[in-house]
Amino acid sequence: MVFNFKVFKKSSPNGKITMYLGKRDYVDHISGVEPIDGVILIDNDYKDRKVFGQVVCSFRYGRAEDEVMGLNFQKDLFLVSEQLYPVEKANTSKMQERLIRKLGPNAFPFTFIIPPSAPASVTLQPGMEDEGQPCGVNYFVKIFTGENDTDRSHARSTVAMTVRKIQYAPSKQGRQPCTVVRKDFMLSPGELELEVTLDKQLYHHGEKIAINICIRNNSNKIVKKIKAMVQQGVDVVLFQNGQYRTAVASLETQEGCPIQPGSSLQKVVYLVPLLSSNKDRRGIALDGQLKNADTNLASTTLLASPDQKDAFGIIISYAVKVKLYLGALGGELSAELPFVLMHPKPGKTNKLIHADSQVDTEMFRQDTVDPDNELD
Template identity: 80%
Template structure:
């Protein structure tokens, strides 16, 4: 049996350090995040009397780069994991993964494994879309695995002897649907009998990116007002936790409809409106949250941030949420009636994750060298 898998490789500018990772997306299961496992390969002439350190860095940019003047800096680098990789520690707390075993066998004695564990509640990878005229690095949360040569973990790194590869901390949609979202709102009017009732129901609670969201609307007009227009939208909520007033909303999909209107007194209306929130329809809009970005990869709108508890929010994170909002327009004197429902918008869990360790019984001897020659040399750079 022949097992092929992709391996990402990046070298330092001097060619003495090489970093290998089996993947760049690491899944947050809410209770914990997958360990970051990989291998470093050192040049034989370079390792004498040198120390090699590895770190996982969370870079949080909360302001535009072009606004950094007079010493201001709108970026924080958080060192979430750090340890010495060479000379290797005598006893390792982590066992070798299948990937590490195969890489060590193929790369030889100058290859050394490493495993980093992210702390609980570390923020998810999110990028805030810059405006069309903005320059510099976009705001958001990014992760890097960094390997460098130095005298200590806090030593100033030199570009020629440093290699950094971008990774992402991601979450996938839960496999089970929650309770079907439904809400009923009513409005009465001064000096007018009766009330206006709006019922909004969604098909389900969890949607995948690119999936059509069906919004079921039922209007019962027992008042003497007239419903002239209906507007439905999907709103993205962004909470930059660092700032007390860092919450804002953007409509990432919307439609106005007069079909079935006006809804006159004593009548009712039932209809379904479909919306598909996509990043393509929001290109160039400053502040719209996207998934963490890697070069040469397509991105979508940011996924909903799932938290074990509302209090478990990292101060340097960005929390993303979604909701459906339906608004009835009653004219200048009647005002509006609004109903809102939360939903979850995420990527489905990949099929390869559903078959956990499906290749764990594969024969190591059949791992082909051409897999290295193809995928490794074409690995994406940060």
């Protein structure tokens, strides 16, 4: 039996250098990141030149149309910069071996190791009137010719392909989130108690969040309204005041209200944070995008320790907030519970690459219009 496997191909404008990657999503396992392994195919005309490769983390923190008077709201961090040709061939993966066998003697493998502290791919949703590249963190692999890795590359002999650094949800649930808050009132006896519990700590994108609310009114105030919301927290580490929160799902209800003094109420409300409900909201954090395909709300950022925040990073967090409204004189009482929102780790559906594996090369062609060619 002959197996086919997918690779992504992109050629430089002059067609002299072609890059092949086995995938474009690289998983951060907290302790380390999957290596970026690929193959470059060099034309005979370029066999006497040096070829270099880089992994670039590009952090855009301002709109391109606001870049005036020499201002630049983009920083590029070169995580890896190495000479790829001519060098001695290193250890190769099964995918690289099959590609080299298929492409011939002008194909050379490369492997890049991303540091574990590098930030995750995140895009901040632009406004309807915004143009150009959206703010956020994205990665690309760049291959070019030159005398050294700091040489200014020429567009005609440079090839770059966007990749993503992503995280998947842990396999185990954490402790069930629960909190109790109380409020007493000046010149009034008793207190108002609010208990909020989530059914679990870890949710997958699109999953319904069950919020259990228990209110015990031992005060002489009246609870008139309840509001529950899911808040997305965005921390742009580069700026000291770069933290903000946005409600990505909310529900307001007066069911069971008013809650009179001496009464109690227990109810469960459900919220589902989805991008489809926040399509027109500027600044919402999304998972990094490839091409212009639809994505989803950004996943929670998992850190080995709070000190590992990279200056180029955007840290994402989520919390459920429940507020009780007591009227103009009574004020409010609120409780918050953090939780984790991520994609589950995909099942191992990829077949092992056997010695007789093949890459379908019918679509292998140089194309300077469509930047990314997928090959199945």
